[in-house]
Amino acid sequence: MIxxxxxxxxxxRAVMRAEQDADAxxxxxxxxxxxxxxxxxxELLGQLNPSIAIRGNHDDDVLDPSTFRGWPAEWVALNExxxxxxxxxxxxxxxxxxxxxxxxxxxxxxxxxHGDLGSRDLAAVPDAEDHVFDLxxxxxxxxxxxxxxxxxxxxxxxGQRTFINPGSVGQPRCGVLHACYGVFQDGAYEARxxxxxxxxxxxxxxxxxxxxxxxxxxxxxxxxxxTGYGIGKREPWTRYAxxxxx
Ligand SMILES: [Fe+2]
Ligand SMILES: [Fe+2]
Numbered sequence: 521m522i523x524x525x526x527x528x529x530x531x532x533r534a535v536m537r538a539e540q541d542a543d544a545x546x547x548x549x550x551x552x553x554x555x556x557x558x559x560x561x562x563e564l565l566g567q568l569n570p571s572i573a574i575r576g577n578h579d580d581d582v583l584d585p586s587t588f589r590g591w592p593a594e595w596v597a598l599n600e601x602x603x604x605x606x607x608x609x610x611x612x613x614x615x616x617x618x619x620x621x622x623x624x625x626x627x628x629x630x631x632x633x634h635g636d637l638g639s640r641d642l643a644a645v646p647d648a649e650d651h652v653f654d655l656x657x658x659x660x661x662x663x664x665x666x667x668x669x670x671x672x673x674x675x676x677x678x679g680q681r682t683f684i685n686p687g688s689v690g691q692p693r694c695g696v697l698h699a700c701y702g703v704f705q706d707g708a709y710e711a712r713x714x715x716x717x718x719x720x721x722x723x724x725x726x727x728x729x730x731x732x733x734x735x736x737x738x739x740x741x742x743x744x745x746x747t748g749y750g751i752g753k754r755e756p757w758t759r760y761a762x763x764x765x766x
Contacts, residue, residue, distance in 0.1 A: 521686045521702045523548035523635075523668025525565070526578065527555020527602065528690025528745075531699035532564045534716035535689055539703065545569075546625060548668035548686070549576025549634035551614065553588075554595065555690060556724035558602050562610050572625060575617035576634040576669065582606075582614050594734040601730045622660055626704060631662035635669025635685065644685065645756060646674045646765060653683050671750065672757075673700040673711050673766040684709060687766055691750035695761035698748070713766050718745055 522545065525532050547570040552558040565573075581587045581599065588599050620633040633656050635644050642652050644667060653676060657665045665683045672694060673687025687700025698713040722742055725731070731738040744750045749757060 521546045521548070521666060521684075521704070522568075522570075522689050523686050523701075524550040524576070524671055524688035524691060525552075525555075525561055526550055526688070526690040526750075527552045527558045527561050528699075528721055529557035529560035529564055530716045530718060530721050531690040532561055532568075534714045535699050535701050536564060536568060538712070538714045539701075542703070544571045544626065546571060546632065546666065547573040547617075548632065548666060549574045549617065550578040550668065550688075551576070551582075551617075552606070552610065553578040553581050553602060554598050555721070556602075556728055557721060558610070559605070559607050561690075562607060562613060566609075566613065572623055572632060573617045574620060574632050574634050575614070577636045579614045579617055582610065594731070594737040597730045597734065598728065598737075601728050620658055622658075622662060628664065629662055631657050631660045631665045633658060633665065633667045635667035643670050644683075645670050645672055646676065646760060646763070648676075650678055653678055653681075656683060657681065672760050673702070673713075675709070675711070682709075686711065687713075688750070691745070692748050692766065693750050693757040693760075694748060694765045695753070695758070696748040696766060697746055698766070700766050711766070721745060 622631050637655050644652050656667050663681050671688035674685055676683040686702035689699045698715050700713050702711050
């Protein structure tokens with residue numbers, strides 16, 4: 521189970537190498553934006569061919585760029601460069617991603633959700649209130665709810681219900697440079713992480729010439745990847761890092 525690759529092909533390749541014996545996979549959304557290796561990521565996702573791929577908010581941005589046009593200029597420049605450079609097949613693949621809902625996977629019923637509940641007050645993080653997790657379950661009574669979006673690898677139990685975020689493959693936020701994901705084996709779940717070389721990601725970022733106008737932003741992005749604080753070193757991510765989350 522993988523989520524939140526965000527155009528980081530190095531990280532996804534490392535996960536696929538580590539788990540090449542896996543029978544099947546689930547992807548929980550946020551494939552390409554806003555990472556510098558969108559086409560390579562797309563190719564790897566094609567090879568992986570997940571049994572189920574859920575559409576994330578940053579996948580919606582690929583299908584409808586008007587969603588990010590009001591963002592700060594540096595983000596608009598980055599996203600527009602990525603979209604202009606994108607292989608034509610990207611749109612078709614992302615259109616094939618499906619909505620949150622109840623699915624069957626490996627003989628069991630699961631509820632899958634990207635994890636975006638439309639508000640930062642409803643962030644599905646380890647110390648979120650029960651009603652946030654109820655919303656993730658979409659009103660279903662599924663005992664297993666899998667989600668991503670908050671880029672924190674954790675499992676949360678409420679009564680008989682288990683909520684699992686495998687963490688982010690390509691953009692962790694808890695202060696470690698590694699790719700996070702999760703594996704179901706013989707009915708048991710295990711959260712895993714794998715190391716990778718970030719140099720090709722950094723080189724790909726360097727090739728995005730429109731970012732020459734935004735040098736501080738470019739180094740913020742690089743620094744975020746290298747330090748494992750993909751959204752900046754700040755609360756609440758530093759707190760989760762201190763608490764040992766990946
Ligand atoms: Fe994400
Ligand atoms: Fe997301």
